[in-house]
Amino acid sequence: MTAREPITVWVDGVGLLAPGIADWGAGRALLRGEAGHVGERTVLPAPELLPAAERRRASRIIKAALAAGLQACRAADADPAGLPNVFASSGGDGDNCHQLCELLASGDRQISPTRFHNSVHNAASGYWSIATGATSAAQVLGAHDASVAAGLLEAMTQIDASGAPVLLVCADSEYPEPLNAKRPIQDASAFALVLTPARGPRSIAKLELPRHGAFRDDAGDAHLPPTLAALMPTMPPMRGLPLLAALAAGQAGAVALAYWPPQWLWLKVAPA
Secondary structure (H helix, E strand, O other): OOOOOOEEEEEEEEEEEEOOEOOHHHHHHHHOOOOOOOOOOOOOOOOOOOOHHHHHHOOHHHHHHHHHHHHHHHHHOOOHHHOOEEEEOOOOOHHHHHHHHHHHOOOOOOOOHHHHHHHOOOHHHHHHHHHHOOOOOEEEEOEOEOHHHHHHHHHHHHHHHHOOOEEEEEEEOOOOOOHHHHOOOOOOEEEEEEEEOOOOOOOOEEEEEOOOOOEEOOOOOOOOOHHHHOOOOOOHHHHHHHHHHHHHHOOOEEEEEEOOOOOEEEEEEEEO
């Protein structure tokens, strides 16, 4: 491997959950223009692999993250217990943050242990480990609206360094008022990718990230359907839609993902 060669990974599985989108199959049809998008509230599946007690405590972001991650692992025919993972979220559990602020502003400041352990940024990653038995390395990061690009960058560089596959999960959930007025997030959403260092029987696309010049100030045009493009400004994980659109189209091309303004992360996508 030389400094001129790009970081190359393969996409073996995709998971997606958003308003009006139950899974990657539905999302792929929408991105291809084969179906119309109805902007219903996100339907969050019960976290099937969690023990009953943990299932009751699971918040909206945890349900979204687990659902998308399991979709991707099943599509890739990958054992989630053996996958190192990267979880990216712009702000974590918005509803739980609201509840904690209410408690701290009240006369009774005794916070329940459940609320406290769900307040940390790595809660979704922790619940993923409980649900799947995963004991591999886990990375959790937050970069506000740049979280999708930062998560993908972390996952691809990990694969390049370790030669092992990685699960990437990007998820967020909404804040109630009055926090929503300052940080408007429309609804819970998540997407996930199983990324591998080599092409396999389940691979659907190849991603190439240049080692130099990946960050540019010019934005790309993802050619998204208007109703899906409208999700991007108010749902941080949906800033990954340009990449998902390229995967759905099955065509070679360049994709730009929003990073810290004015920068964009550019990579190449080619069908397997």
